[in-house]
Amino acid sequence: MSATLRPEAAAAGPRLLVVEDNDGLRRAMVRALAGPFACVDAEARGDRAVARLQETTEASYDVVVTDLRLPGASGLEVLEAVRQRDERTAVLLLTAFGSIETAVEAMRLGAFDFAQKPVALEELEIRVGKALDHAGLLRRVASLEAERASRRSELAIVGNSPALRTALDLAARVAPTRATVLVTGETGTGKELVAGLVHERSSRAGGPFVKVNCAALPETLLESELFGHERGAFTSADRERIGRFEQADGGTLFLDEVGDMSAATQAKLLRVLQEQEFHRLGGTRTIRTDVRIVAATNLDLPEAIREGRFREDLYFRLNVIGIALPPLRDRVDDVLALAHHFLDAFGRELGRARDGFRPDALARIRAHDWPGNVRELRNVIERAVLMSSGPWIEAGDVVLAGTPGDEGRWAPRLPAEGLALEEVERAVVLEVLARADYVQKDAARLLGISRRKLNYMVGRMGITHERWRRNRAEAG
Numbered sequence: 001m002s003a004t005l006r007p008e009a010a011a012a013g014p015r016l017l018v019v020e021d022n023d024g025l026r027r028a029m030v031r032a033l034a035g036p037f038a039c040v041d042a043e044a045r046g047d048r049a050v051a052r053l054q055e056t057t058e059a060s061y062d063v064v065v066t067d068l069r070l071p072g073a074s075g076l077e078v079l080e081a082v083r084q085r086d087e088r089t090a091v092l093l094l095t096a097f098g099s100i101e102t103a104v105e106a107m108r109l110g111a112f113d114f115a116q117k118p119v120a121l122e123e124l125e126i127r128v129g130k131a132l133d134h135a136g137l138l139r140r141v142a143s144l145e146a147e148r149a150s151r152r153s154e155l156a157i158v159g160n161s162p163a164l165r166t167a168l169d170l171a172a173r174v175a176p177t178r179a180t181v182l183v184t185g186e187t188g189t190g191k192e193l194v195a196g197l198v199h200e201r202s203s204r205a206g207g208p209f210v211k212v213n214c215a216a217l218p219e220t221l222l223e224s225e226l227f228g229h230e231r232g233a234f235t236s237a238d239r240e241r242i243g244r245f246e247q248a249d250g251g252t253l254f255l256d257e258v259g260d261m262s263a264a265t266q267a268k269l270l271r272v273l274q275e276q277e278f279h280r281l282g283g284t285r286t287i288r289t290d291v292r293i294v295a296a297t298n299l300d301l302p303e304a305i306r307e308g309r310f311r312e313d314l315y316f317r318l319n320v321i322g323i324a325l326p327p328l329r330d331r332v333d334d335v336l337a338l339a340h341h342f343l344d345a346f347g348r349e350l351g352r353a354r355d356g357f358r359p360d361a362l363a364r365i366r367a368h369d370w371p372g373n374v375r376e377l378r379n380v381i382e383r384a385v386l387m388s389s390g391p392w393i394e395a396g397d398v399v400l401a402g403t404p405g406d407e408g409r410w411a412p413r414l415p416a417e418g419l420a421l422e423e424v425e426r427a428v429v430l431e432v433l434a435r436a437d438y439v440q441k442d443a444a445r446l447l448g449i450s451r452r453k454l455n456y457m458v459g460r461m462g463i464t465h466e467r468w469r470r471n472r473a474e475a476g
């Protein structure tokens with residue numbers, strides 16, 4: 001059930017939600033608040049309030065006043081729904097006599113204020129006024145941050161294809177919420193860029209943006225990286241160490257390559273996400289931090305789940321909002337925009353300003369299918385700027401991997417009965433690893449793929465080699 005008093009004149013004014021199951025009290029509160037604050041919605045049940053907060057078609061509330069004990073869902077659940085929806089909303093909790101502990105817990109969970117019942121309507125008005133001032137301030141700060149960030153990142157994120165725009169709009173829309181975001185896409189499509197955008201457009205923009213590459217570290221190191229450790233937690237732990245979850249307090253934790261975590265680490269991460277608290281390795285003290293998670297992967301997680309390599313429950317925790325970045329070959333217009341963008345950028349950076357691309361150079365760029373996506377394009381243009389001798393980029397300056405006619409191209413001899421592609425891949429990867437002395441970076445360069453892609457292939461092929469593991473850990 002719901003009551004709405006919304007005079008036309010105040011359509012753009014602050015929005016309030018009152019959640020209270022006592023009919024008389026609810027009506028009185030709505031009447032008292034609708035005078036000064038105009039737009040007041042009301043719900044009698046906790047679950048109805050939660051459902052209303054999850055409806056994202058409406059603007060979010062500035063202030064929510066909620067009773068603690070409610071039918072359907074508690075005031076704490078309403079608080080949680082508010083925090084998920086928009087962290088700038090101020091929540092004022094009404095508690096019955098004797099539930100002070102819960103009120104303290106609510107403050108810790110991010111409530112703005114609490115009042116003990118029975119509460120005088122004048123007092124309620126004053127407290128809501130304060131909450132509104134607070135919410136208004138947060139909004140102003142956030143919109144200033146967003147403005148500044150959009151000036152920065154709009155410049156940095158190039159492309160106007162509908163597919164990219166859809167992804168960026170979604171990122172901007174979910175940024176102010178606390179919702180966990182999973183960014184997916186092939187290697188080099190801009191997942192990290194989008195993760196940064198989500199942070200910059202959030203009210204956490206003033207806080208830290210902390211990145212962890214989950215693929216780069218072996219299991220125990222990754223856990224200590226994430227959660228920290230106490231002194232002596234394991235043999236090489238000669239001093240205590242603060243983990244990334246603690247470093248990211250008040251900001252955003254970016255879990256990159258999240259699909260590459262071991263089963264044990266997946267289980268630990270899931271528990272932390274559920275309970276919002278953890279221990280350092282070797283420690284007993286419970287640590288809580290206020291962290292918003294953005295994760296990214298170039299793996300097909302639903303497939304990894306089917307194959308038993310990734311936990312489905314963790315996937316659902318991470319994929320609250322999914323942002324899928326399209327591969328570059330599906331956005332031809334972006335290829336050209338990006339090519340010009342990188343030409344200008346590298347022209348400036350390398351002190352070699354170029355006038356543009358010759359038509360046949362552009363034709364090569366347009367025809368290529370960019371398996372390494374934006375990163376590959378960026379590298380190709382950088383190289384073209386360095387190779388070009390005149391003011392124009394010629395077709396010959398555009399060196400694409402796998403283009404027929406490139407010198408030194410290697411072709412395997414095909415047996416009459418054919419050959420499984422997987423076998424060829426494996427043979428090539430093993431050969432290259434050996435030649436690169438198991439140094440990730442060099443092997444990836446020899447293969448013309450990203451380190452992540454290489455990591456992924458090596459993992460998939462089940463190749464294990466002591467030197468590979470060690471080099472990988474050092475590179476991380």
Ligand SMILES: Nc1ncnc2c1ncn2[C@@H]1O[C@H](COP(=O)(O)OP(=O)(O)OP(=O)(O)O)[C@@H](O)[C@H]1O
Nearest residue numbers: 156157158187188189190191192193298374375450
């Ligand atoms: N739309 C874009 N505009 C400008 N630069 C971009 C865009 N998309 C990606 N880039 C650039 O391409 C490179 C790769 O992007 P990024 O690191 O975000 O990709 P990724 O998806 O995280 O890749 P990986 O899966 O390999 O980690 C970066 O240098 C990034 O700045």
Ligand SMILES: [Mg+2]
Nearest residue numbers: 191192256296
């Ligand atoms: Mg990345």
